Amino acid sequence: MNSPLLTPAPDEVPALIRDLYAIVAKLESIFPGRHFTPDGHLVGSIGEALASTYYGVELCRASTEGYDGLRQGRKVEVKATQGDRVALSSCPEHLLVFRLNVDGSFEECFNGPGTLAWALVAQRKATKNGQHQVSLAALKRVMLAEVPAEQMLELIKELPPGTRRVAHSSQTGGR
Secondary structure (H helix, E strand, C coil): CCCCCCCCCHHHHHHHHHHHHHHHHHHHHHCCCCCCCCCCHHHHHHHHHHHHHHHCCEECCCCCCCCCEEECCEEEEEEEECCCEEEECCCCCEEEEEEECCCCCEEEEEEEEHHHHHCCCCCCCCCCCCCEEEEHHHHHHHHHHHCCHHHCCCCCCCCCCCCEECCCHHHCCCC
8 A cells, every 4th residue: 555655646757757767777887788778568658647647638447458548538549659659559549649758758749630640550561469660750740730739638737848749730830
């Protein structure tokens, strides 16, 4: 059972992520040539925590098929990465994609209808595990050109310093 003194508040999320990456850096300096890069479930869970904290996504039970949470009546799939691409296994109703930074900030790379992201990969051959890789650059281009503000999930609190949001079509004149 968590003590109230030990239970971190959502406002502490960026600092906790910075601490995590500081520990990774220390381990890598102690063990040169070894990589302690957080990946897999950890990165995905960090993305879901960010979606809950900053976008008000009500998280579902872990590993709910097809989506991670609900917001404004929409099923929301959350993807997070430290790299330059994410994998989709199906067409989500709404997709939030983040690139995580070691300072606890993140970049919102996509926030819009999943059909727009799925259109980028639907014709590609899936990998052995049934996933389709899509680059963050391609997602950002679609976001910039095709996602109006009213289709984005609104923020429920101010983003941490250093966090960036990709522009959307209403900010760019609807190119």
